[in-house]
Amino acid sequence: MMWLFGQIFVLCLVSFVAGAAMTAVVFVMRPTLFSPPAPAPEPTGQRKLVEMDAE
Known part of the structure; x- marks a missing residue:
């Protein structure tokens, strides 16, 4: 019985x-998982052409 309690x-x-x-x-080790997300960049009012x- 003592063996079982030991196990x-x-x-x-x-x-x-x-x-x-x-x-x-x-x-x-991984504090970046819980850090708040970076704020979004503020809009400049300019449109980007893509x-x-x-093909």
């Missing part, structure tokens, strides 16, 4: 460490 404890410990590692990767190549 469950090790499983919980491993899952906790894995979750902490994933949290560190997502929140610490030409397409004939």
Whole structure:
């Protein structure tokens, strides 16, 4: 019975460490995922011509 409790404890410990590692990767290593988007450039009132190549 003690063996079963030991196995469950090790499983919980491993899952906790894995979750902490994933949290560190997502929140610490990649802060750009949660940064606010850059503001859109203000319109200048000029139109841009776009030409397409004939195929």
